[in-house]
Amino acid sequence: MDRVKTIPMIDLPRVHSTYKDKLETAASEVIGSGSYIGGKILDSFQDRLSVYLNTKVFGVGNGTDALLIALMALDIGPGDEVIVPAFTYAASAEVIALLGAKAVWCDVCSETYNLIPDSVELALSSKTKAIIAVHLFGQLADIEALEKIAEDIPIVEDTAQAFGAKFKCGKHKGKFAGSVGVFGTFSFFPTKPLGALGDGGGIACYDQFLYNKALSIARHGQKEKYVHDIVGINSRLDTIQAAILNVKLDYFERELIRKAEIKEMYYLALKNLKSISLPTECDFSTHVWHQFTIKVYENDRDKLRAYLENNGVSSMVYYPIILPEQRAYGSMIERTSLSNSRALSAQVLSLPIDPSMSNNDVQFICKSINEYFGK
Ligand SMILES: Cc1ncc(COP(=O)(O)O)c(C=O)c1O
Incomplete structure (x- = not known):
């Protein structure tokens, strides 16, 4: 059920x-x-x-x-x-x-x-x-x-x-x-x-x-x-x-700290999976973890998403259609290769990263992902 x-x-x-x-x-x-x-x-x-x-x-x-x-x-x-x-x-x-x-x-970098x-x-x-x-x-x-x-x-x-x-x-x-x-x-x-x-x-x-x-x-x-x-x-x-x-600005920095803890938990629990890539932190920027966006290979993204949904775990695809392929912007200019952007739209999956999440929530999400990949 x-x-x-x-x-x-x-x-x-x-x-x-x-x-x-x-x-x-x-x-x-x-x-x-x-x-x-x-x-x-x-x-x-x-x-x-x-x-x-x-x-x-x-x-x-x-x-x-x-x-x-x-x-x-x-x-x-x-x-x-x-x-x-x-x-x-x-x-x-x-x-x-x-x-x-x-x-x-x-085009965007496929890592950052x-x-x-x-x-x-x-x-x-x-x-x-x-x-x-x-x-x-x-x-x-x-x-x-x-x-x-x-x-x-x-x-x-x-x-x-x-x-x-x-x-x-x-x-x-x-x-x-x-x-x-x-x-x-x-x-x-x-x-x-x-x-x-x-x-x-x-x-x-x-x-x-x-x-x-x-x-x-x-x-x-x-x-x-x-x-x-x-x-x-x-x-x-x-x-x-x-x-x-x-009021929210007073709590902003502590929410960032909690999100960084959650991202560490994701890294620890998911780092050995070969079928996904975890987000890359670039060396010149801090990260406020608005999204924790992984890449899922071998056309598995939507299946993983459905599996998580079935386990009660939300996830989102930001963004499933790149802007040059949106009808509204069809007349704009494409002068360079957009191959990374195109590939990302089929691979990205954002997982919950909410400062009020419990460690149990994060562990449950990681357990579900590991289970999906048979680990
Ligand atoms: C990258 C980016 N730019 C602009 C906006 C627009 O912001 P708003 O929804 O406040 O108009 C958003 C909101 O989702 C966004 O993610």
Whole structure:
């Protein structure tokens, strides 16, 4: 008989249960304040985030808006090309299409799942106006290598999945994901490394002119109230979400420590399996373990997934179809081989990595995987 599903990818009510009273107090403070858009609570969260990341940050409605606003501030439009990985979430490329520009797909490394600098070099043209470097699954793309290849081209760091990751060495040693590119964009979607209780996002920018321009775009193109210099949109981080995030930031680092313990348990229990590959940690980045994504060989991925499901263990395929093969983006540009991205879409499987998981949960998942492979 099938088991009742017992281990979700992430159990947010359980994650929040340790500090639920603080979340409730923070929400109720906003309710009592009457300031639901903007105000002191939002300002203080933005200030805190700016200090934490050591760069200026403001809140927006979600991570997709953050990317859109960054590209709008860089004046990207029809006739322009923007380099983006073929293997990422749709939002990273959707914003390029929305502005009438062309996405130029690049391949990702089959070990780290992040952009291959050589592939970016082949994709460059005189029309290239930006590179969207996605820090996929929780560790950094090689920004320093991209900077060397494309010296004058602005890099937008899509940091939706890697809030809190840091450069361990090189030119950017000690700096946070999202703080070194011309723009860093963040998503505070609930399951993200720093997640709100609804949608939320942020934009980091060290260039004062571009920071002001992006902020104005997010406020209907206004610098002053009712004076619209440029065409903008409406994108704000709700005050209530800022209050929630302010509480969650206090627990962020300890959640990272717990996720690192869980990943160690996975490594220990699964390292001898020849039919899968465990995620590779690159030497220049810390990892915030947004996902623990393995590769499963010999067309076994979907069968393993079904077996786990039957044992009550959730897993997810991020991402089953690469972006160049999505009908929505059929008219974009493919200038380099995307063979790794294509292979990964058939091999990747993300396992639960939730700071509130028990050791028993992790052991049960590993036991199920070992059993599947007859170990
Ligand atoms: C890599 C990446 N970029 C951008 C986004 C968009 O973020 P949001 O859902 O907050 O719009 C996501 C969210 O899933 C993402 O994973």
